[in-house]
Amino acid sequence: MAISEKDVKHVAWLARLALTDEEVQKFTQQLDVILEHAGKIAELDVENVPPTSHAIPIRNVFREDEVGVCLAPEEALLNAPKKENQSFVVPRIV
Amino acid sequence: MEFESIIGLEIHVELATKSKMFCACSTRFGEEPNTQTCPVCLGLPGSLPVANEKAIEYVIKSGLAVGCDISLYSVFHRKNYFYPDMPKNYQISQYDLPLCVNGHIDLDMEGYETRIGITRIHLEEDTGKLIHVGGAGRIAGAEYSLVDFNRAGVPLMEIVSEPDIRTPEEAKAYAQKLRSILLALGVSDVSMEKGSMRVDANVSIRPKGSTEFGVKTELKNLNSFRSLQRALAYEIERQKKAIEAGEVIVQETRHWDENKGVTSTLRTKEYAHDYRYFPDPDLVPMEFKSDWIEKLRAELPELPDERKQRFMKDYGLPAHDARLLTEDKPMGDFFEETIALYKGDPKFVSNWLLGDISYYLNTENLEIDETAITPRHLADLLRLIDQGVISGKIAKEIFPEIFETGKLPQVIVEEKGMTQISDESEISSIVDLVLQENPGAVKEYREGKERALGFLVGQVMRLTKGRANPQLVNRLLREKL
Numbered sequence A: 001m002a003i004s005e006k007d008v009k010h011v012a013w014l015a016r017l018a019l020t021d022e023e024v025q026k027f028t029q030q031l032d033v034i035l036e037h038a039g040k041i042a043e044l045d046v047e048n049v050p051p052t053s054h055a056i057p058i059r060n061v062f063r064e065d066e067v068g069v070c071l072a073p074e075e076a077l078l079n080a081p082k083k084e085n086q087s088f089v090v091p092r093i094v
Numbered sequence B: 001m002e003f004e005s006i007i008g009l010e011i012h013v014e015l016a017t018k019s020k021m022f023c024a025c026s027t028r029f030g031e032e033p034n035t036q037t038c039p040v041c042l043g044l045p046g047s048l049p050v051a052n053e054k055a056i057e058y059v060i061k062s063g064l065a066v067g068c069d070i071s072l073y074s075v076f077h078r079k080n081y082f083y084p085d086m087p088k089n090y091q092i093s094q095y096d097l098p099l100c101v102n103g104h105i106d107l108d109m110e111g112y113e114t115r116i117g118i119t120r121i122h123l124e125e126d127t128g129k130l131i132h133v134g135g136a137g138r139i140a141g142a143e144y145s146l147v148d149f150n151r152a153g154v155p156l157m158e159i160v161s162e163p164d165i166r167t168p169e170e171a172k173a174y175a176q177k178l179r180s181i182l183l184a185l186g187v188s189d190v191s192m193e194k195g196s197m198r199v200d201a202n203v204s205i206r207p208k209g210s211t212e213f214g215v216k217t218e219l220k221n222l223n224s225f226r227s228l229q230r231a232l233a234y235e236i237e238r239q240k241k242a243i244e245a246g247e248v249i250v251q252e253t254r255h256w257d258e259n260k261g262v263t264s265t266l267r268t269k270e271y272a273h274d275y276r277y278f279p280d281p282d283l284v285p286m287e288f289k290s291d292w293i294e295k296l297r298a299e300l301p302e303l304p305d306e307r308k309q310r311f312m313k314d315y316g317l318p319a320h321d322a323r324l325l326t327e328d329k330p331m332g333d334f335f336e337e338t339i340a341l342y343k344g345d346p347k348f349v350s351n352w353l354l355g356d357i358s359y360y361l362n363t364e365n366l367e368i369d370e371t372a373i374t375p376r377h378l379a380d381l382l383r384l385i386d387q388g389v390i391s392g393k394i395a396k397e398i399f400p401e402i403f404e405t406g407k408l409p410q411v412i413v414e415e416k417g418m419t420q421i422s423d424e425s426e427i428s429s430i431v432d433l434v435l436q437e438n439p440g441a442v443k444e445y446r447e448g449k450e451r452a453l454g455f456l457v458g459q460v461m462r463l464t465k466g467r468a469n470p471q472l473v474n475r476l477l478r479e480k481l
Helices: A005-014 A021-043 B053-065 B168-185 B225-244 B290-299 B304-315 B319-327 B329-342 B346-364 B375-386 B392-405 B409-416 B424-437 B439-446 B451-463 B470-480
Strands: A087-091 B003-014 B077-080 B090-093 B100-108 B113-125 B129-133 B144-148 B155-161 B197-207 B217-222 B253-257 B262-265
Touching: A005 A021, B003 B168, B003 B225, B053 B100, B053 B113, B053 B155, B053 B168, B053 B290, B090 B113, B100 B168, B113 B168, B168 B197, B168 B225, B168 B304, B168 B319, B168 B329, B197 B225, B217 B225, B225 B253, B225 B262, B304 B319, B304 B329, B304 B346, B319 B329, B319 B346, B329 B346, B329 B375, B346 B375, B346 B392, B375 B392, B375 B409, B392 B409, B424 B439, B424 B451, B424 B470, B439 B451, B451 B470
Parallel strands: B217 B253
Antiparallel strands: A087 B144, B003 B155, B003 B197, B077 B090, B100 B113, B113 B155, B129 B144, B197 B217, B253 B262
Protein backbone atom coordinates (compact mmCIF):
# COMPACT_ATOMS: atom_id res chain seq x y z
CA MET A 1 0.00 0.00 0.00
CA ALA A 2 1.31 3.44 -0.94
CA ILE A 3 -1.06 5.15 1.47
CA SER A 4 -2.64 4.20 4.80
CA GLU A 5 -6.09 4.95 6.20
CA LYS A 6 -4.35 7.15 8.75
CA ASP A 7 -2.86 9.26 5.92
CA VAL A 8 -6.27 9.60 4.29
CA LYS A 9 -7.84 10.74 7.55
CA HIS A 10 -5.04 13.26 8.01
CA VAL A 11 -5.40 14.66 4.50
CA ALA A 12 -9.17 14.77 4.92
CA TRP A 13 -8.77 16.77 8.13
CA LEU A 14 -6.37 19.20 6.43
CA ALA A 15 -8.99 19.74 3.72
CA ARG A 16 -11.74 19.92 6.38
CA LEU A 17 -13.59 16.93 4.85
CA ALA A 18 -15.77 14.82 7.14
CA LEU A 19 -15.45 11.25 5.84
CA THR A 20 -17.35 8.20 7.03
CA ASP A 21 -15.39 5.01 7.78
CA GLU A 22 -16.63 3.49 4.53
CA GLU A 23 -15.44 6.54 2.60
CA VAL A 24 -12.03 6.39 4.27
CA GLN A 25 -11.69 2.77 3.13
CA LYS A 26 -12.92 3.53 -0.37
CA PHE A 27 -10.65 6.55 -0.86
CA THR A 28 -7.67 4.75 0.59
CA GLN A 29 -8.02 2.10 -2.12
CA GLN A 30 -8.59 4.65 -4.88
CA LEU A 31 -5.73 6.92 -3.79
CA ASP A 32 -3.49 3.87 -3.55
CA VAL A 33 -4.12 3.07 -7.21
CA ILE A 34 -3.47 6.70 -8.19
CA LEU A 35 -0.26 6.92 -6.19
CA GLU A 36 0.95 3.62 -7.57
CA HIS A 37 0.38 4.94 -11.07
CA ALA A 38 2.16 8.20 -10.33
CA GLY A 39 4.93 6.18 -8.70
CA LYS A 40 5.93 4.81 -12.10
CA ILE A 41 7.94 7.98 -12.56
CA ALA A 42 10.29 6.73 -9.87
CA GLU A 43 11.38 4.02 -12.29
CA LEU A 44 12.91 6.65 -14.56
CA ASP A 45 16.13 8.55 -14.09
CA VAL A 46 14.96 12.16 -13.65
CA GLU A 47 18.17 13.39 -12.05
CA ASN A 48 18.67 16.14 -14.62
CA VAL A 49 15.03 17.00 -15.30
CA PRO A 50 13.84 20.10 -13.43
CA PRO A 51 10.47 19.73 -11.68
CA THR A 52 7.70 20.81 -14.03
CA SER A 53 5.13 23.08 -12.45
CA HIS A 54 3.75 24.49 -15.68
CA ALA A 55 3.30 22.60 -18.92
CA ILE A 56 3.69 25.61 -21.22
CA PRO A 57 7.01 27.50 -21.20
CA ILE A 58 5.59 30.95 -20.40
CA ARG A 59 7.45 33.32 -18.08
CA ASN A 60 6.88 36.75 -16.55
CA VAL A 61 3.21 37.53 -16.93
CA PHE A 62 2.88 40.78 -15.00
CA ARG A 63 0.53 43.69 -14.68
CA GLU A 64 1.27 47.40 -14.27
CA ASP A 65 0.62 48.86 -10.85
CA GLU A 66 -2.62 50.60 -11.75
CA VAL A 67 -5.83 50.83 -9.75
CA GLY A 68 -8.96 49.55 -11.46
CA VAL A 69 -12.60 49.31 -10.55
CA CYS A 70 -13.61 47.26 -7.50
CA LEU A 71 -16.91 45.66 -6.58
CA ALA A 72 -19.43 47.74 -4.68
CA PRO A 73 -19.56 46.45 -1.08
CA GLU A 74 -23.13 45.19 -1.51
CA GLU A 75 -21.98 43.14 -4.54
CA ALA A 76 -18.99 41.79 -2.61
CA LEU A 77 -21.28 40.75 0.24
CA LEU A 78 -24.05 39.39 -2.01
CA ASN A 79 -23.39 35.72 -1.24
CA ALA A 80 -22.40 36.15 2.40
CA PRO A 81 -24.57 33.89 4.58
CA LYS A 82 -24.39 36.56 7.27
CA LYS A 83 -23.30 40.18 7.24
CA GLU A 84 -22.97 43.04 9.69
CA ASN A 85 -21.40 46.51 9.42
CA GLN A 86 -20.65 45.95 5.74
CA SER A 87 -18.53 42.96 6.77
CA PHE A 88 -18.67 39.19 6.44
CA VAL A 89 -19.74 37.52 9.68
CA VAL A 90 -17.83 34.36 10.62
CA PRO A 91 -18.48 32.06 13.58
CA ARG A 92 -16.21 32.23 16.61
CA ILE A 93 -12.67 31.29 15.67
CA VAL A 94 -11.23 29.78 18.88
CA MET B 1 24.37 29.06 34.92
CA GLU B 2 25.08 31.74 32.35
CA PHE B 3 22.78 31.72 29.34
CA GLU B 4 22.86 33.38 25.97
CA SER B 5 19.76 34.11 23.96
CA ILE B 6 19.25 33.27 20.30
CA ILE B 7 16.82 35.53 18.51
CA GLY B 8 15.54 35.54 14.95
CA LEU B 9 13.01 38.00 13.54
CA GLU B 10 10.36 37.53 10.89
CA ILE B 11 9.28 40.89 9.63
CA HIS B 12 6.28 41.45 7.38
CA VAL B 13 6.10 44.69 5.44
CA GLU B 14 3.19 45.87 3.30
CA LEU B 15 4.52 47.31 0.06
CA ALA B 16 3.52 50.82 -1.01
CA THR B 17 2.08 49.87 -4.38
CA LYS B 18 -1.08 51.62 -5.50
CA SER B 19 -2.86 48.37 -6.36
CA LYS B 20 -2.94 44.92 -4.77
CA MET B 21 -0.53 42.06 -5.49
CA PHE B 22 -2.67 40.05 -7.89
CA CYS B 23 -5.55 42.36 -8.82
CA ALA B 24 -6.22 46.04 -9.53
CA CYS B 25 -8.00 46.86 -6.25
CA SER B 26 -6.69 49.88 -4.38
CA THR B 27 -4.43 49.34 -1.34
CA ARG B 28 -5.52 52.55 0.42
CA PHE B 29 -5.50 52.24 4.20
CA GLY B 30 -8.41 53.10 6.47
CA GLU B 31 -11.28 52.94 3.95
CA GLU B 32 -14.78 51.67 4.78
CA PRO B 33 -14.90 47.84 5.12
CA ASN B 34 -15.09 45.76 1.93
CA THR B 35 -14.95 48.71 -0.46
CA GLN B 36 -11.70 47.52 -2.08
CA THR B 37 -12.40 43.99 -3.19
CA CYS B 38 -12.94 42.11 -6.44
CA PRO B 39 -13.42 38.48 -7.53
CA VAL B 40 -9.63 37.87 -7.39
CA CYS B 41 -8.97 39.07 -3.83
CA LEU B 42 -12.26 37.56 -2.64
CA GLY B 43 -11.16 34.23 -4.08
CA LEU B 44 -14.28 33.81 -6.18
CA PRO B 45 -14.29 30.80 -8.53
CA GLY B 46 -12.96 31.41 -12.02
CA SER B 47 -10.92 34.50 -11.12
CA LEU B 48 -7.24 34.58 -12.06
CA PRO B 49 -4.37 36.41 -10.35
CA VAL B 50 -1.79 38.44 -12.31
CA ALA B 51 1.34 39.56 -10.45
CA ASN B 52 2.01 43.26 -9.86
CA GLU B 53 5.41 43.97 -11.42
CA LYS B 54 6.04 46.97 -9.14
CA ALA B 55 5.79 44.79 -6.04
CA ILE B 56 8.37 42.39 -7.46
CA GLU B 57 10.64 45.33 -8.23
CA TYR B 58 10.24 46.62 -4.65
CA VAL B 59 11.21 43.26 -3.17
CA ILE B 60 14.26 42.95 -5.40
CA LYS B 61 15.35 46.49 -4.55
CA SER B 62 14.94 45.69 -0.85
CA GLY B 63 17.03 42.57 -1.35
CA LEU B 64 19.76 44.51 -3.15
CA ALA B 65 19.80 47.11 -0.36
CA VAL B 66 20.58 44.45 2.24
CA GLY B 67 23.16 42.62 0.15
CA CYS B 68 20.99 39.67 -0.94
CA ASP B 69 21.55 37.42 -3.91
CA ILE B 70 18.61 37.88 -6.27
CA SER B 71 17.13 34.71 -7.69
CA LEU B 72 17.13 34.69 -11.47
CA TYR B 73 14.30 32.13 -11.36
CA SER B 74 11.50 32.40 -8.82
CA VAL B 75 8.06 30.88 -8.33
CA PHE B 76 4.89 31.59 -6.36
CA HIS B 77 3.57 28.73 -4.24
CA ARG B 78 0.24 28.09 -2.56
CA LYS B 79 0.36 27.78 1.22
CA ASN B 80 -2.71 25.80 2.15
CA TYR B 81 -4.53 26.39 5.43
CA PHE B 82 -7.90 27.53 6.68
CA TYR B 83 -8.46 30.79 8.47
CA PRO B 84 -11.41 33.17 8.18
CA ASP B 85 -9.26 36.15 7.15
CA MET B 86 -8.14 34.27 4.02
CA PRO B 87 -10.82 33.91 1.36
CA LYS B 88 -9.17 31.35 -0.92
CA ASN B 89 -8.13 28.96 1.88
CA TYR B 90 -4.62 29.26 0.57
CA GLN B 91 -2.22 32.15 0.64
CA ILE B 92 -0.14 32.87 -2.42
CA SER B 93 3.39 32.96 -1.06
CA GLN B 94 6.83 31.66 -1.93
CA TYR B 95 8.49 28.49 -0.75
CA ASP B 96 11.80 27.11 -1.98
CA LEU B 97 12.40 29.71 -4.68
CA PRO B 98 12.09 33.10 -2.94
CA LEU B 99 13.07 36.30 -4.75
CA CYS B 100 16.04 37.09 -2.49
CA VAL B 101 18.41 35.05 -0.29
CA ASN B 102 21.60 35.49 1.80
CA GLY B 103 21.61 39.14 2.82
CA HIS B 104 22.70 40.93 5.97
CA ILE B 105 22.36 44.10 8.00
CA ASP B 106 25.29 45.57 9.95
CA LEU B 107 24.45 47.05 13.33
CA ASP B 108 26.40 49.76 15.11
CA MET B 109 25.62 49.03 18.77
CA GLU B 110 27.76 51.98 19.96
CA GLY B 111 30.51 49.96 21.55
CA TYR B 112 30.57 47.00 19.20
CA GLU B 113 29.44 46.12 15.73
CA THR B 114 27.57 43.02 14.67
CA ARG B 115 26.29 41.55 11.43
CA ILE B 116 22.82 39.99 11.31
CA GLY B 117 22.23 37.59 8.43
CA ILE B 118 19.08 37.68 6.35
CA THR B 119 18.04 34.19 5.28
CA ARG B 120 15.49 35.19 2.67
CA ILE B 121 13.04 37.80 1.47
CA HIS B 122 9.91 36.60 -0.22
CA LEU B 123 6.72 38.05 -1.59
CA GLU B 124 3.22 37.02 -0.60
CA GLU B 125 -0.25 38.49 -0.19
CA ASP B 126 -1.70 39.95 2.98
CA THR B 127 -4.89 38.59 4.56
CA GLY B 128 -8.11 40.37 5.49
CA LYS B 129 -8.72 42.14 8.79
CA LEU B 130 -10.73 40.51 11.58
CA ILE B 131 -12.76 42.45 14.10
CA HIS B 132 -13.83 40.32 17.06
CA VAL B 133 -17.25 41.00 18.55
CA GLY B 134 -17.74 40.29 22.25
CA GLY B 135 -15.01 39.12 24.64
CA ALA B 136 -13.58 42.65 24.85
CA GLY B 137 -12.49 42.45 21.21
CA ARG B 138 -9.95 39.67 21.84
CA ILE B 139 -10.19 36.54 19.74
CA ALA B 140 -10.46 34.33 22.83
CA GLY B 141 -13.93 34.82 24.21
CA ALA B 142 -15.35 36.58 21.15
CA GLU B 143 -18.87 35.50 20.10
CA TYR B 144 -18.22 35.96 16.41
CA SER B 145 -15.98 37.97 14.12
CA LEU B 146 -16.34 40.41 11.22
CA VAL B 147 -14.13 40.18 8.16
CA ASP B 148 -13.01 43.14 6.06
CA PHE B 149 -11.19 42.04 2.90
CA ASN B 150 -9.79 45.47 1.95
CA ARG B 151 -6.36 44.33 3.10
CA ALA B 152 -6.62 40.87 1.52
CA GLY B 153 -4.21 40.68 -1.39
CA VAL B 154 -2.09 43.70 -0.49
CA PRO B 155 1.53 42.83 -1.40
CA LEU B 156 3.40 41.67 1.66
CA MET B 157 7.16 41.21 1.85
CA GLU B 158 8.52 38.84 4.47
CA ILE B 159 12.08 39.31 5.65
CA VAL B 160 13.47 36.41 7.67
CA SER B 161 16.64 36.93 9.68
CA GLU B 162 19.16 34.31 10.66
CA PRO B 163 19.16 33.49 14.40
CA ASP B 164 22.14 35.84 14.75
CA ILE B 165 20.58 38.27 17.20
CA ARG B 166 21.82 37.91 20.78
CA THR B 167 20.07 40.62 22.82
CA PRO B 168 16.72 42.45 22.87
CA GLU B 169 18.65 45.65 22.10
CA GLU B 170 20.12 44.12 18.95
CA ALA B 171 16.66 42.95 17.93
CA LYS B 172 15.33 46.48 18.26
CA ALA B 173 18.32 47.96 16.43
CA TYR B 174 17.95 45.41 13.59
CA ALA B 175 14.24 46.16 13.15
CA GLN B 176 14.87 49.91 13.24
CA LYS B 177 17.73 49.67 10.77
CA LEU B 178 15.63 47.58 8.41
CA ARG B 179 12.83 50.13 8.70
CA SER B 180 15.16 53.01 7.88
CA ILE B 181 16.49 51.17 4.81
CA LEU B 182 12.98 50.42 3.51
CA LEU B 183 11.97 54.01 4.20
CA ALA B 184 14.93 55.29 2.18
CA LEU B 185 13.96 52.95 -0.66
CA GLY B 186 10.39 54.21 -0.52
CA VAL B 187 9.00 50.68 -0.91
CA SER B 188 6.71 50.91 2.14
CA ASP B 189 5.60 53.39 4.76
CA VAL B 190 6.80 50.79 7.31
CA SER B 191 4.52 51.95 10.11
CA MET B 192 4.22 49.60 13.07
CA GLU B 193 1.28 51.64 14.28
CA LYS B 194 -0.69 51.23 11.05
CA GLY B 195 0.40 47.62 10.78
CA SER B 196 2.37 48.04 7.58
CA MET B 197 5.38 46.67 9.50
CA ARG B 198 4.76 43.63 11.72
CA VAL B 199 7.46 41.94 13.73
CA ASP B 200 7.38 38.39 15.09
CA ALA B 201 10.29 37.19 17.21
CA ASN B 202 11.60 33.67 17.72
CA VAL B 203 13.63 33.29 20.88
CA SER B 204 15.40 30.49 22.71
CA ILE B 205 18.18 30.37 25.26
CA ARG B 206 21.11 28.01 25.78
CA PRO B 207 24.01 27.73 28.18
CA LYS B 208 26.76 30.09 27.11
CA GLY B 209 29.29 28.27 24.97
CA SER B 210 26.86 25.60 23.83
CA THR B 211 26.37 25.20 20.09
CA GLU B 212 22.99 23.47 20.17
CA PHE B 213 19.79 25.43 20.01
CA GLY B 214 17.22 25.35 22.80
CA VAL B 215 13.46 25.08 22.25
CA LYS B 216 12.17 28.36 20.85
CA THR B 217 8.98 30.27 21.42
CA GLU B 218 7.43 32.71 18.98
CA LEU B 219 6.30 36.11 20.24
CA LYS B 220 3.39 37.95 18.65
CA ASN B 221 1.61 41.27 19.14
CA LEU B 222 4.80 43.32 19.18
CA ASN B 223 3.32 46.63 18.13
CA SER B 224 6.28 48.93 18.61
CA PHE B 225 10.08 48.75 18.76
CA ARG B 226 9.76 49.27 22.49
CA SER B 227 7.40 46.32 22.92
CA LEU B 228 9.73 44.16 20.78
CA GLN B 229 12.59 44.88 23.16
CA ARG B 230 10.49 44.56 26.33
CA ALA B 231 8.78 41.34 25.22
CA LEU B 232 12.11 39.70 24.39
CA ALA B 233 13.66 40.77 27.69
CA TYR B 234 10.68 39.33 29.55
CA GLU B 235 10.61 36.09 27.56
CA ILE B 236 14.36 35.48 28.01
CA GLU B 237 13.99 35.88 31.77
CA ARG B 238 10.95 33.60 31.80
CA GLN B 239 12.83 30.87 29.94
CA LYS B 240 15.84 31.20 32.26
CA LYS B 241 13.69 30.85 35.35
CA ALA B 242 11.81 27.91 33.86
CA ILE B 243 15.01 26.06 32.95
CA GLU B 244 16.59 26.77 36.33
CA ALA B 245 13.44 25.42 37.99
CA GLY B 246 13.83 22.23 35.96
CA GLU B 247 10.86 22.92 33.70
CA VAL B 248 10.74 22.16 30.00
CA ILE B 249 10.27 24.96 27.45
CA VAL B 250 7.38 24.18 25.11
CA GLN B 251 7.56 25.24 21.49
CA GLU B 252 4.57 27.57 21.22
CA THR B 253 3.33 30.97 20.15
CA ARG B 254 3.07 33.50 22.97
CA HIS B 255 1.13 36.73 23.08
CA TRP B 256 2.80 39.88 24.46
CA ASP B 257 0.55 41.91 26.76
CA GLU B 258 1.86 45.45 26.59
CA ASN B 259 -0.05 46.68 29.66
CA LYS B 260 0.80 43.78 31.96
CA GLY B 261 4.31 43.45 30.53
CA VAL B 262 4.12 39.65 30.24
CA THR B 263 3.91 36.98 27.54
CA SER B 264 1.33 34.21 27.74
CA THR B 265 0.39 31.13 25.73
CA LEU B 266 -1.72 32.11 22.75
CA ARG B 267 -4.84 29.99 22.68
CA THR B 268 -5.49 28.96 19.11
CA LYS B 269 -7.05 25.92 17.57
CA GLU B 270 -4.51 23.16 17.20
CA TYR B 271 -2.74 23.49 13.90
CA ALA B 272 -0.90 20.81 12.13
CA HIS B 273 1.62 22.99 10.32
CA ASP B 274 1.19 21.01 7.19
CA TYR B 275 0.84 23.63 4.50
CA ARG B 276 1.31 21.34 1.49
CA TYR B 277 3.05 24.05 -0.54
CA PHE B 278 2.85 23.58 -4.27
CA PRO B 279 3.57 25.86 -7.25
CA ASP B 280 0.52 28.01 -8.03
CA PRO B 281 -0.68 26.83 -11.44
CA ASP B 282 -2.38 30.20 -12.03
CA LEU B 283 0.91 32.12 -11.87
CA VAL B 284 3.73 31.44 -14.29
CA PRO B 285 7.36 31.34 -13.11
CA MET B 286 9.45 34.50 -13.06
CA GLU B 287 12.79 34.75 -14.79
CA PHE B 288 15.00 37.79 -14.44
CA LYS B 289 17.90 38.97 -16.51
CA SER B 290 21.05 40.07 -14.71
CA ASP B 291 21.14 43.38 -16.54
CA TRP B 292 17.62 44.22 -15.34
CA ILE B 293 18.71 43.52 -11.78
CA GLU B 294 21.81 45.67 -12.30
CA LYS B 295 19.58 48.44 -13.58
CA LEU B 296 17.55 48.24 -10.36
CA ARG B 297 20.77 48.27 -8.34
CA ALA B 298 21.84 51.45 -10.12
CA GLU B 299 18.51 53.03 -9.19
CA LEU B 300 18.98 52.49 -5.45
CA PRO B 301 18.94 55.76 -3.55
CA GLU B 302 21.50 56.72 -0.93
CA LEU B 303 21.02 54.27 1.95
CA PRO B 304 21.21 55.14 5.66
CA ASP B 305 24.76 53.76 6.14
CA GLU B 306 26.10 55.74 3.17
CA ARG B 307 24.27 58.83 4.31
CA LYS B 308 25.66 58.43 7.83
CA GLN B 309 29.21 58.34 6.46
CA ARG B 310 28.53 61.39 4.33
CA PHE B 311 27.06 63.34 7.27
CA MET B 312 30.18 62.60 9.30
CA LYS B 313 32.51 63.58 6.46
CA ASP B 314 30.69 66.58 5.00
CA TYR B 315 29.19 68.11 8.13
CA GLY B 316 31.73 66.96 10.71
CA LEU B 317 29.02 65.34 12.83
CA PRO B 318 29.86 62.76 15.51
CA ALA B 319 28.89 59.16 14.62
CA HIS B 320 26.08 59.18 17.17
CA ASP B 321 24.40 62.26 15.65
CA ALA B 322 24.94 61.02 12.10
CA ARG B 323 23.37 57.67 12.91
CA LEU B 324 20.28 59.14 14.56
CA LEU B 325 19.74 61.72 11.82
CA THR B 326 19.98 59.15 9.04
CA GLU B 327 17.85 56.47 10.69
CA ASP B 328 14.81 58.35 9.59
CA LYS B 329 14.79 59.61 6.00
CA PRO B 330 12.52 62.63 6.60
CA MET B 331 14.74 63.62 9.56
CA GLY B 332 17.90 63.46 7.44
CA ASP B 333 16.20 65.43 4.65
CA PHE B 334 15.07 68.04 7.18
CA PHE B 335 18.63 68.35 8.48
CA GLU B 336 20.11 68.88 5.04
CA GLU B 337 17.46 71.37 3.97
CA THR B 338 17.95 73.34 7.17
CA ILE B 339 21.73 73.46 6.65
CA ALA B 340 21.23 74.73 3.10
CA LEU B 341 19.13 77.63 4.38
CA TYR B 342 20.95 78.33 7.62
CA LYS B 343 24.54 77.94 6.45
CA GLY B 344 25.71 77.87 10.10
CA ASP B 345 27.16 75.22 12.38
CA PRO B 346 25.75 71.76 11.43
CA LYS B 347 26.23 70.51 14.99
CA PHE B 348 23.95 73.33 16.20
CA VAL B 349 21.23 72.14 13.79
CA SER B 350 21.78 68.52 14.86
CA ASN B 351 21.51 69.44 18.55
CA TRP B 352 18.15 71.08 17.96
CA LEU B 353 16.82 68.25 15.81
CA LEU B 354 17.93 65.48 18.15
CA GLY B 355 17.10 67.49 21.27
CA ASP B 356 14.00 69.66 21.48
CA ILE B 357 12.48 68.65 18.16
CA SER B 358 12.85 64.90 18.71
CA TYR B 359 11.55 65.29 22.24
CA TYR B 360 8.45 67.06 20.94
CA LEU B 361 7.94 64.46 18.17
CA ASN B 362 8.25 61.57 20.62
CA THR B 363 5.87 63.16 23.11
CA GLU B 364 3.29 63.90 20.44
CA ASN B 365 4.00 60.65 18.59
CA LEU B 366 4.52 62.46 15.28
CA GLU B 367 6.97 62.23 12.41
CA ILE B 368 8.78 65.40 11.46
CA ASP B 369 6.91 65.66 8.16
CA GLU B 370 3.59 65.49 10.01
CA THR B 371 4.08 68.80 11.85
CA ALA B 372 3.88 72.42 10.72
CA ILE B 373 7.61 72.98 11.21
CA THR B 374 9.75 73.29 8.09
CA PRO B 375 13.52 73.64 7.59
CA ARG B 376 12.93 77.36 7.07
CA HIS B 377 11.44 77.65 10.59
CA LEU B 378 14.46 76.00 12.17
CA ALA B 379 16.97 77.93 10.03
CA ASP B 380 15.31 81.24 10.94
CA LEU B 381 15.15 80.32 14.60
CA LEU B 382 18.84 79.42 14.75
CA ARG B 383 19.73 82.63 12.95
CA LEU B 384 17.73 84.66 15.49
CA ILE B 385 19.78 83.01 18.24
CA ASP B 386 23.06 83.62 16.40
CA GLN B 387 22.17 87.27 15.91
CA GLY B 388 21.39 87.65 19.60
CA VAL B 389 17.75 88.59 18.91
CA ILE B 390 16.52 85.81 21.18
CA SER B 391 18.19 83.55 23.71
CA GLY B 392 18.28 79.77 23.43
CA LYS B 393 15.82 79.67 26.30
CA ILE B 394 13.28 81.85 24.48
CA ALA B 395 13.79 79.74 21.39
CA LYS B 396 12.81 76.64 23.36
CA GLU B 397 9.77 78.46 24.70
CA ILE B 398 8.34 79.43 21.33
CA PHE B 399 8.97 76.01 19.87
CA PRO B 400 5.58 74.44 20.65
CA GLU B 401 3.87 77.37 18.95
CA ILE B 402 5.88 76.86 15.78
CA PHE B 403 4.87 73.21 15.76
CA GLU B 404 1.23 73.98 16.28
CA THR B 405 0.70 77.10 14.17
CA GLY B 406 3.48 77.00 11.60
CA LYS B 407 4.14 80.70 12.26
CA LEU B 408 7.66 81.84 11.49
CA PRO B 409 9.82 82.34 14.60
CA GLN B 410 10.40 86.07 13.98
CA VAL B 411 6.63 86.62 13.81
CA ILE B 412 6.05 84.87 17.13
CA VAL B 413 8.94 86.74 18.73
CA GLU B 414 7.52 90.09 17.61
CA GLU B 415 3.94 89.27 18.53
CA LYS B 416 4.96 88.29 22.04
CA GLY B 417 7.60 90.96 22.48
CA MET B 418 10.15 88.29 23.25
CA THR B 419 13.11 89.93 21.61
CA GLN B 420 16.21 89.55 23.69
CA ILE B 421 17.40 92.64 25.54
CA SER B 422 20.99 93.18 24.58
CA ASP B 423 21.03 96.89 25.37
CA GLU B 424 23.73 97.28 28.01
CA SER B 425 22.27 100.34 29.73
CA GLU B 426 18.82 98.76 30.00
CA ILE B 427 20.20 95.58 31.58
CA SER B 428 22.58 97.58 33.72
CA SER B 429 19.73 99.43 35.42
CA ILE B 430 17.89 96.16 36.11
CA VAL B 431 21.08 94.65 37.52
CA ASP B 432 21.40 97.63 39.85
CA LEU B 433 17.84 97.14 41.02
CA VAL B 434 18.41 93.42 41.71
CA LEU B 435 21.61 94.13 43.67
CA GLN B 436 19.77 96.72 45.76
CA GLU B 437 16.89 94.38 46.54
CA ASN B 438 19.01 91.36 47.44
CA PRO B 439 21.70 92.46 49.89
CA GLY B 440 21.81 88.94 51.39
CA ALA B 441 22.84 87.29 48.14
CA VAL B 442 25.32 90.08 47.42
CA LYS B 443 26.95 89.48 50.77
CA GLU B 444 27.10 85.73 50.24
CA TYR B 445 28.72 86.16 46.84
CA ARG B 446 31.31 88.52 48.23
CA GLU B 447 32.06 85.94 50.92
CA GLY B 448 32.94 83.53 48.11
CA LYS B 449 29.70 81.69 47.51
CA GLU B 450 29.65 81.40 43.72
CA ARG B 451 26.16 79.93 43.93
CA ALA B 452 24.69 83.27 44.91
CA LEU B 453 25.53 84.59 41.45
CA GLY B 454 23.14 82.11 39.88
CA PHE B 455 20.38 83.37 42.14
CA LEU B 456 21.04 86.97 41.11
CA VAL B 457 21.09 86.06 37.41
CA GLY B 458 17.75 84.37 37.97
CA GLN B 459 16.32 87.52 39.49
CA VAL B 460 17.36 89.60 36.49
CA MET B 461 15.82 87.01 34.17
CA ARG B 462 12.62 87.05 36.20
CA LEU B 463 12.30 90.82 35.94
CA THR B 464 12.95 90.75 32.19
CA LYS B 465 10.71 87.70 31.64
CA GLY B 466 13.72 85.76 30.41
CA ARG B 467 14.54 88.26 27.69
CA ALA B 468 17.85 89.57 29.00
CA ASN B 469 20.96 88.41 27.15
CA PRO B 470 22.44 85.92 29.66
CA GLN B 471 26.10 86.59 28.78
CA LEU B 472 25.56 90.28 29.30
CA VAL B 473 23.78 89.76 32.63
CA ASN B 474 26.62 87.57 33.88
CA ARG B 475 29.28 90.05 32.87
CA LEU B 476 27.50 93.08 34.33
CA LEU B 477 26.77 91.31 37.61
CA ARG B 478 30.40 90.27 38.03
CA GLU B 479 31.61 93.77 37.20
CA LYS B 480 29.28 95.42 39.68
CA LEU B 481 29.98 92.94 42.44
